[in-house]
Amino acid sequence: MEASLEPVKLGSLSLTSRLILGTGGAPSNQVIKEIITASNSQLVTVALRRYEPRAANSLYDLLRTLKVNILPNTAGCFTAREAVLTAKMGREALETNNVKLEVLASDKDLLPDPYELLDATEMLAMDGFNVFAYTSDDPVVARRLEQAGAQVVMPLGAPIGTGLGIRNAHNIEMIVSQAAVPVVLDAGIGTASDAAIAMELGCDAVLVASAITRAKQPERMARAIALGTEAGFLSRKGGRIPKREWALASSPSEGLAEFHEH
């Protein structure tokens, strides 16, 4: 098998694309269709909201037509109780045990609340859910989430929608090095190189929404970030050379011609 197609197992899914696409922020369903096609993503996230007669659930029909896996999230929940109820709604709506668990601390920073998140993870894991836990970049919290039953740990690179990239690369490396479950870099990616860096740090996949859906040309950016993700994965597998202080010639020093001065 081609190295770039080495599948990753996330929850109940085995995926060859390591880019999870968030649909939030897309200007239309048409754009969602274009970015899924351009990125070859096999897993997309959605939220659950009150039924609107105008929308008529057309997003569901579109995603089913595209035969992409759907990961419901619990966005908008601030307590473990709300998140557990929303996760259960997602399970009924989409008939999947996979859930992207978000329990946020406040509207302003959209940072995960570790205490509520841990509670919700434990409850949902006991109830048979495959919890994809959206968390801060704290290695201790990541470890605790895994112990609580999370099947995928999803640390942020930077706050949601900021596009600030990976603010604490060392923490991401620590999370990866200790994790026995897949690690997905979620939130903060602003451009293709950020996705490549996440993969080079050892993440198993990345989740990108705003950087693609709010780009000037979402379709192009979707392709760019998919390529960045794959490039980062391959370069991680390829094994980077050690960093050195001084230069090391790549051309041989033997067999050099001798040129005499006259």
Place this chain on the structure above:
Amino acid sequence: MIEIFLNGSLRRVPELTTIDGLIESIGLQKKGVAIAVNSEVIPRSNWTEKSLLPQDKVELLTIAQGG
């Protein structure tokens, strides 16, 4: 007829309306939707049996864009 609250709005439905019946009366397909009554998620398998009672608070959710 009885009065229930559907997504926060008052709605009149016939007595003994089931979840299934409610979704049909809205003209909504059953795939991709979820229902909670009084903050209790109703599994799909109970939709044909579970009847609504007066003043029930029904949340009917579908999928929407999300990250």
